[in-house]
Amino acid sequence: MVAIRLDEIDRKILAELQADGRMTNVELAKRVGISAPPCLRRVRTLEESGLIRGYHADVNSRELGFEVQVFAMVGLESQAESELNAFEERCREWPLVRECHMLNGEVDFILKCVAPDLSSFQQFLTGDLLTTPNVASVKTSLVIRGAKDEPGVPFDVLEERMNRTA
Template sequence: MEYVDLSMKTDQNELVDFDAIDRRILTELQIDGRITNVELARRAGISAPPCLRRVRRLEEAGLIRGYHAETDGSKLGWSITFFVIVGLESQKEVMLSGFEKQVATWEEVRECHMIRGGGDFLLRLVARDAAHENILTQRLTGLPEVSRVQTLQTIRTSKNVAGVPI
């Protein structure tokens, strides 16, 4: 006789249930994602094993999506960051997601946000130089569904922090 646990789990574990220690853990991991668990536990005021269990729990609940190295784009040959506001002719969902799928394949497009209600997007792109930036802008303008393109070139960035306040 087998006893099988049939208890249902909601597919999105909401986890409305995190305390001051969890917040401390999240804060520290947003600042330094490669901190050792020992040091993290020390800062959170608990011992290592429960600290690691909390981290795993936060990961599985989706509060932590992943960990990433922050690289220096200009030192890697991507000297230009710019934003583009793109307006589409149609507001039909098929056209919108078609545009999203299209630009998602471009490696220079790092972010794509749909904004406002109707057919506008804000993109963040990187380019190797001004010529490259022009090519990308023209490639956007040339897309059939695109009706309007406004480029916002970044002169300098005074603040850029990961995550959200905790």
């Protein structure tokens, strides 16, 4: 994956598509100040370079019946690379685990999980997570309420940095 040089227009495109991924190409072109064809070419380039990984509908999981969100801090017995990989692979296979990040510090992994209800989660916790070999400790915290949830890039910060460097 080559490092693509991004100009102001590319960054605007990314910001707009992050805000509204279904925007039409003509609308996008209008907003970033160029005509449609070169705009589409830039988008394609951004997609092929991997800077745009994809587009996803943001589905309200709570309304769909996943009312429980839990963060789980996991510590392992062994931190050998093979063991770390093995645990990560397990996480990829568990549908209730939506995110898995390896951390520094005393905890090895943090997992973001969803579940339809508490008993479903407990079932997963005791039946799957805690019975996984090499798992030494798990501390879970229920999400009481969400105050902010905007995965993505803060483009305002990015612009500021670019202007400083330029």
